[in-house]
Amino acid sequence: MSVLTLASTPEDAEALRGAEAHRARLAGELAARVAMLLEAVNRDPSAADRIHAGLVSFCDRALLPHAAAVEATLYPAAHGMPEVRLLIESLIGEHRCLAALVDTLRAAPRPADAAADARAVQVLFEEHVAKENGLVLPLLAMSPDVSLAALLADMHRRLAQDTEDSSDHNSEEGQDMRDGQTMETGGCGGVCGCGGAEETAEPELDVREVPHALRHATVFGALDAVPAGSAMVLIAPHDPLPLLAQIEQRSPGRFAVEYLERGPETWRLRLSHR
Template sequence: MTLSARAPHDAGSRQDATVAAIRSHHGRIGRTVADHALTVQNAIDRLSSPAERRDQLLDYCVTEVLPHAEAEEAVLYKAAGQHDHLRLLVKAMCDEHVLLRGLVDRLAAARTPAEVGGAAAALDALLRSHLDKENDVLLPALVDAGTDLAALLEGMHEILGPDAEEAEGGCACGGCGCGAAEAYPADGADGTGGADELDVRVLPHAQRHERIFATFAALAVGTSFVLVNDHDPRPLYNQFAARFPGEFSWEYLETGPREWRVRVGRL
């Protein structure tokens, strides 16, 4: 009797965990592409060749983004297509995958900085919109239709992401729906066991970035520190995007005029 009473709750928990894992993986994919696209544009703005940055974006698309899209078509979209009211949605999502592949080909064929920058920006914009539709429209529709996503996607790391096994067992900081990926703990987040604030205003300028990157390197996944600076650290964000694409979060807490505070997290 006890087991049967717990079954609906357990099924609902597994369903919620699976949806959370998919959205978490979508978030990582979107952030990584956005960071790569930003570094491409930064190279162009500096009048340097964007070829190396373009190749990094291409490699990520070929090894991560496109296999993810193919796995979704084979499993998620196929399941959604079995419901009459979702078939037009599935067709639209598949059409966007065609556009996505076309933009990857366009990026690979680009020769001038303008062509590279345009293709990278278009790819980033399309992927952001597409992932939002999957998160906010397709996944809720599948849940409402009664699809058991946990059973359907068991072992599908192309869709669930690399932390899926941890999510099935509990908290994987983004896979279990606990909110740990968004609510970073304050104590010990800088790797020292103390406060999570790093005030670089007291440091010589030549030492600031080295200290910031060392603090980030010491973070555990799901933790963060608050950077305090005397100017907008936007150039530092560009460096994070180049060095840690998709692996960090950046949230302004205070924006001047005398003090800038940014929460930097490891994802």
């Protein structure tokens, strides 16, 4: 079923869909990283420490820069609309809360403390994204006086510049993690048999409650958090053959698929990062 997108121009309609998908990928990767941390806390403290460090790195290089770029580009335009002015002010406050929660997560002394803080970051970010996707972005897209496409282009330029600046100061932190080739796991990822990586938990991503239009982007984001040699369990309401085809097209040969359950109401698949 196609999804109706209301916008003042075709360019803004396309920009709206892209912005929603980008946020879904961020939320998906965050959810997967938090799930890996929660499952590792009681199984492997050393793995939990590494996953904790990777989660903080993801927040620093993705979530917080994204929030800053949105606040600098989209929010000023939306703040001029009386119907969302108070909402924008509250969203700016949520950015401050998100930054404070990430600082708390960074300073967590034990994996159990980090797990609780990570879950708080996840809940806040998901609620925040729901408000942006459900209210702010559609209003900007429908306004004939605003070019959402231009605002988003400016936002992505800022993000690209931030990434370039970060790379100049610290090339390790500027590494693009979304190719899924290296993660903060140490060793070789366990693929060469040298014992360089310990057992890691397999996070589960249940997309049955994710809006249909955002499911694929959410899965892509979650897969970006799965290190080589590890796996993620996907729970879906149907056999996700189109999604699997897109995963293969996006990352040829990278993920092996194993069906753990085949309906009739629930499909469970293990997606292993080779």
